Amino acid sequence: MHKIELLAKTHDRDGFDCGSEPLNLFLKHTARQHSERGISRTFVLVDEDSPTPKAILGFFSLNICQIKSESLAPLETKKLPRDVSAVRLGRLAIAKACQRQGIGKTLLVAAMGKFMEIFNTAGGIGLFVDAKDQDARRYYEQFGFVSLPSNELELFLPVKTIAEALASGR
Numbered sequence: 001m002h003k004i005e006l007l008a009k010t011h012d013r014d015g016f017d018c019g020s021e022p023l024n025l026f027l028k029h030t031a032r033q034h035s036e037r038g039i040s041r042t043f044v045l046v047d048e049d050s051p052t053p054k055a056i057l058g059f060f061s062l063n064i065c066q067i068k069s070e071s072l073a074p075l076e077t078k079k080l081p082r083d084v085s086a087v088r089l090g091r092l093a094i095a096k097a098c099q100r101q102g103i104g105k106t107l108l109v110a111a112m113g114k115f116m117e118i119f120n121t122a123g124g125i126g127l128f129v130d131a132k133d134q135d136a137r138r139y140y141e142q143f144g145f146v147s148l149p150s151n152e153l154e155l156f157l158p159v160k161t162i163a164e165a166l167a168s169g170r
């Protein structure tokens with residue numbers, strides 16, 4: 001059975017390949033250090049029954065961020081202070097052998113759940129993501145992410161959309 005865990009030494013970071021070297025290298029060399037130093041947290045999807053070190057089927061990273069509300073579309077900016085806090089989905093990647101099987105969606109839903117935990121504890125206007133290219137932008141758009149007016153590769157998913165998506169179980 002699949003399980004989402006905080007990245008640890010028991011996971012096989014070296015064996016992971018999503019087809020994008022910067023994302024592979026982040027997982028291999030940076031993710032655990034960042035987790036230990038409080039810069040970001042990385043969560044991995046593994047098969048519960050796989051032997052240690054467990055193969056990583058996919059991962060995502062989250063960090064707290066500050067946003068200038070003027071960077072949002074006018075409708076979203078309404079009544080917000082100039083600086084607001086949010087959560088950034090810093091990375092999302094699925095192992096090549098496991099792509100197009102719904103794992104990306106599973107991890108996005110998990111990231112939304114983690115966002116709601118943060119929202120319920122400390123607030124935050126939603127999830128931001130930097131899409132690495134136009135394909136990735138289209139991928140995020142199908143889940144309700146909307147491009148920022150100043151940069152179409154930076155996208156925003158407001159808390160209202162996240163809460164609705166989780167409530168509907170879509």
Ligand SMILES: CC(C)(COP(=O)(O)OP(=O)(O)OC[C@H]1O[C@@H](n2cnc3c(N)ncnc32)[C@H](O)[C@@H]1OP(=O)(O)O)[C@@H](O)C(=O)NCCC(=O)NCCS
Nearest residue numbers: 018092093094099100101102103104105131132135136139
């Ligand atoms: C992009 C990525 C995260 C998608 O994850 P995935 O598990 O393969 O995708 P899912 O199975 O959740 O896809 C659901 C739907 O999204 C769409 N989709 C999948 N990959 C897509 C892509 N690269 N571009 C646009 N749409 C895509 C498809 O409609 C797919 O449904 P279908 O397979 O029935 O056609 C994954 O392919 C990946 O890790 N790619 C390499 C790294 C990367 O590009 N990361 C994005 C970070 S910026």
